[in-house]
Amino acid sequence: MTDTSTMSREAGKGDESMAGLEGFEKDQLKGFLKEMLLYRRFEEKAEEAYAIGKIGGFCHLHIGQEAVALGFIGPLRQDDYVITAYRDHTQALAKGVDPNGVMAELYGRDSGSARGKGGSMHIFDVEKGFMGGHGIVGAQVPLAAGLGFAIKYREEDRVCVCFMGDAAVNQGAFHEALNMAAIWKLPVLFVVENNEYGMGTAFSRVSALPVKERAAGLGVPAHHVNAQDILATWTLVEELLEKIRAGEGPQYVDARTYRFKGHSMSDPVSGTYRSKDEVESKVKQEDPISLLRDRLFDAEFLTEDELEEMDREVRAVVDEAAEFAEEAPFPAREELYNHVYSEVNEHGRLFFDGRDREGED
Amino acid sequence: MQTITYREALNQALDEEMERDDTVFLMGEEVAEYDGAYKVSKGLLEKFGDRRVVDSPIAELGFAGLGVGAAMGGLRPVIEFMTFNFSILALDQVINSAAKTFYMTGGQIPVPMVFRGPTGAALQLSAQHSQACETWYVHAPGIKLVTPGTPADAKGLLKAAIRDNDPVAFMEGELLYNVKGEVPDVDDGDFVIPLGKADVKREGSDVSIITHGKMVHVALQAAKKLEKDGVDAEVLDLRSLRPLDVEAILATVHKTNRVVYLEEGWPYAGIGAQIAATIQEEAFDYLDAPILRVTQADVPMPYAKNLEQMAKPDADRVVRACNRVLYRNGSAD
Numbered sequence: 001m002t003d004t005s006t007m008s009r010e011a012g013k014g015d016e017s018m019a020g021l022e023g024f025e026k027d028q029l030k031g032f033l034k035e036m037l038l039y040r041r042f043e044e045k046a047e048e049a050y051a052i053g054k055i056g057g058f059c060h061l062h063i064g065q066e067a068v069a070l071g072f073i074g075p076l077r078q079d080d081y082v083i084t085a086y087r088d089h090t091q092a093l094a095k096g097v098d099p100n101g102v103m104a105e106l107y108g109r110d111s112g113s114a115r116g117k118g119g120s121m122h123i124f125d126v127e128k129g130f131m132g133g134h135g136i137v138g139a140q141v142p143l144a145a146g147l148g149f150a151i152k153y154r155e156e157d158r159v160c161v162c163f164m165g166d167a168a169v170n171q172g173a174f175h176e177a178l179n180m181a182a183i184w185k186l187p188v189l190f191v192v193e194n195n196e197y198g199m200g201t202a203f204s205r206v207s208a209l210p211v212k213e214r215a216a217g218l219g220v221p222a223h224h225v226n227a228q229d230i231l232a233t234w235t236l237v238e239e240l241l242e243k244i245r246a247g248e249g250p251q252y253v254d255a256r257t258y259r260f261k262g263h264s265m266s267d268p269v270s271g272t273y274r275s276k277d278e279v280e281s282k283v284k285q286e287d288p289i290s291l292l293r294d295r296l297f298d299a300e301f302l303t304e305d306e307l308e309e310m311d312r313e314v315r316a317v318v319d320e321a322a323e324f325a326e327e328a329p330f331p332a333r334e335e336l337y338n339h340v341y342s343e344v345n346e347h348g349r350l351f352f353d354g355r356d357r358e359g360e361d
Numbered sequence: 362m363q364t365i366t367y368r369e370a371l372n373q374a375l376d377e378e379m380e381r382d383d384t385v386f387l388m389g390e391e392v393a394e395y396d397g398a399y400k401v402s403k404g405l406l407e408k409f410g411d412r413r414v415v416d417s418p419i420a421e422l423g424f425a426g427l428g429v430g431a432a433m434g435g436l437r438p439v440i441e442f443m444t445f446n447f448s449i450l451a452l453d454q455v456i457n458s459a460a461k462t463f464y465m466t467g468g469q470i471p472v473p474m475v476f477r478g479p480t481g482a483a484l485q486l487s488a489q490h491s492q493a494c495e496t497w498y499v500h501a502p503g504i505k506l507v508t509p510g511t512p513a514d515a516k517g518l519l520k521a522a523i524r525d526n527d528p529v530a531f532m533e534g535e536l537l538y539n540v541k542g543e544v545p546d547v548d549d550g551d552f553v554i555p556l557g558k559a560d561v562k563r564e565g566s567d568v569s570i571i572t573h574g575k576m577v578h579v580a581l582q583a584a585k586k587l588e589k590d591g592v593d594a595e596v597l598d599l600r601s602l603r604p605l606d607v608e609a610i611l612a613t614v615h616k617t618n619r620v621v622y623l624e625e626g627w628p629y630a631g632i633g634a635q636i637a638a639t640i641q642e643e644a645f646d647y648l649d650a651p652i653l654r655v656t657q658a659d660v661p662m663p664y665a666k667n668l669e670q671m672a673k674p675d676a677d678r679v680v681r682a683c684n685r686v687l688y689r690n691g692s693a694d
Contacts, residue, residue: 081434115467124466131433132466136457142423143458146430146438153386153412153436173453176423183418339464340502342471343526348557348604351502352635354642 071233138171148186167198389441460503493626517554557604
């Protein structure tokens with residue numbers, strides 16, 4: 001994902017401009033920027049395609065939250081698991097899922113990462129350890145505990161990162177799963193993408209305690225991070241992964257972020273639940289991409305020309321993904337009944353709509 | 362042949378499958394140290410250890426979901442619900458995760474697991490502990506559903522369910538655990554009954570009582586009563602509700618031309634409703650009478666002994682239904 005081949009910390013930099021960049025290599029930092037730019041451009045393309053009806057259903061964009069995806073997934077190994085909710089496109093990209101496959105899935109095509117059967121909310125790629133893409137708030141949290149259980153059961157050296165939105169911490173499934181993860185010391189990193197709103201309801205309006213404090217009663221060590229800051233996030237995640245791999249059990253992070261777009265494409269960016277001013281100020285001051293870009297400019301790690309080149313490159317990837325999706329075939333008719341069951345038993349009937357007996361309709 | 366209880370048959374199935382396949386584990390409330398709320402898992406903790414026989418917290422949604430996740434991660438979980446009544450809490454994970462994952466992933470991630478425990482009523486447990494839960498499970502494509510009524514079926518079908526690559530709901534009966542029956546000896550080799558095969562529990566030619574699960578025994582009682590009255594009833598035990606042995610259903614309809622469906626659950630959109638729809642679609646011309654259903658009364662289960670008895674389907678009610686589809690006045694009326 002990032003090229004860490006050369007260490008090139010330029011001499012003569014003022015201490016201030018380097019603040020916070022210690023421990024990262026120049027090319028790695030530029031790689032971070034390019035990666036997050038890819039996520040941003042991908043989502044912008046999805047937004048565009050949705051607006052002209054190429055993508056249907058619900059489509060939840062991750063714009064503004066890119067550092068969460070990169071910060072929590074970038075430090076993982078290929079065989080680690082990631083599982084998440086329905087705002088899942090960029091997390092899939094971060095885990096190495098082919099952008100063409102993700103875009104084709106949004107377009108509902110057979111070449112999509114889930115053969116066009118999942119759509120925006122259900123991106124899956126088992127080869128990449130990307131375990132979806134789940135549509136019921138909080139329901140992926142017990143599944144993550146189960147993946148962690150399987151890892152521990154087979155004594156594998158793997159970790160499962162489980163994302164959820166802040167609203168998920170009010171679901172029973174969250175509490176049940178964290179409790180089990182804690183008692184059995186399961187290798188799971190629970191990440192709350194705390195963008196302050198569950199759809200149009202401010203978290204603080206429906207929760208007596210802040211996100212960070214919600215794991216305390218369950219015995220899972222809790223942390224918080226400014227997840228608009230990719231470097232702070234990356235650093236914390238590396239530290240937590242080490243603890244988890246050492247067998248210390250689950251960890252929990254309140255990852256503070258902000259959604260720049262509406263809850264889904266069907267929702268307004270601002271309105272009765274949050275003001276236009278609030279959104280504008282967040283976009284201006286807390287864009288994870290601008291924040292990193294400016295730090296790289298200040299440190300003279302990046303030039304305007306390099307940034308433009310970077311942007312051209314990621315736009316080319318995204319354009320290609322859209323073209324690929326556009327040209328990909330729709331699923332064949334027989335796909336309707338394919339994959340309902342993985343084992344069709346020798347005896348008995350599995351489907352009851354009568355279509356198998358009425359021939360072509 | 363060995364004569365063992367339904368409980369022992371289930372225990373043997375679990376034991377043998379856990380012995381055969383290290384990815385099989387058992388999780389649920391009281392399954393380990395307590396040996397199971399109904400002692401189905403007796404001795405398994407001692408034999409397989411707490412890695413594979415795991416006591417869960419009382420958190421049905423959570424541990425059902427954990428089971429699905431573990432199956433997604435390559436294990437073969439057997440998740441025990443102390444009763445399926447409590448699994449209503451877990452239905453989101455059953456229907457939204459277990460049943461749909463293989464489809465939603467475009468065939469990438471199968472969910473080979475078993476949800477098992479007793480369904481239906483026992484004795485005076487009243488409304489919240491006496492529900493037949495078959496319909497809630499069988500309604501969702503992606504789930505398979507098995508309902509053994511005898512010790513042999515319990516053993517052979519549980520082994521098949523554990524080996525199946527899809528989520529299988531395996532519904533037992535509290536009142537069945539002590540029922541004894543003949544089961545092939547362990548030394549006679551692997552005893553597996555494939556899913557999707559119904560079993561004629563009693564041959565007959567006048568009327569078909571089609572049923573599943575513990576109602577098989579009520580159907581056999583009814584057949585015995587009918588026999589005294591000169592009526593030869595066939596009892597077809599479906600055993601699997603999905604996959605469903607439609608061939609066997611049609612064969613018995615072709616043979617007797619008269620059907621009573623007997624089930625423990627409520628009538629509305631119950632199992633019998635589906636069976637009746639299938640028969641009228643595919644064997645309408647073979648029917649000499651409307652299909653009747655004998656079900657639980659369409660009310661929550663009452664506690665009072667007399668009311669409970671009235672609410673449950675029983676042999677006399679089945680006899681009356683058989684007489685009605687035969688257009689005769691039987692002695693039970």
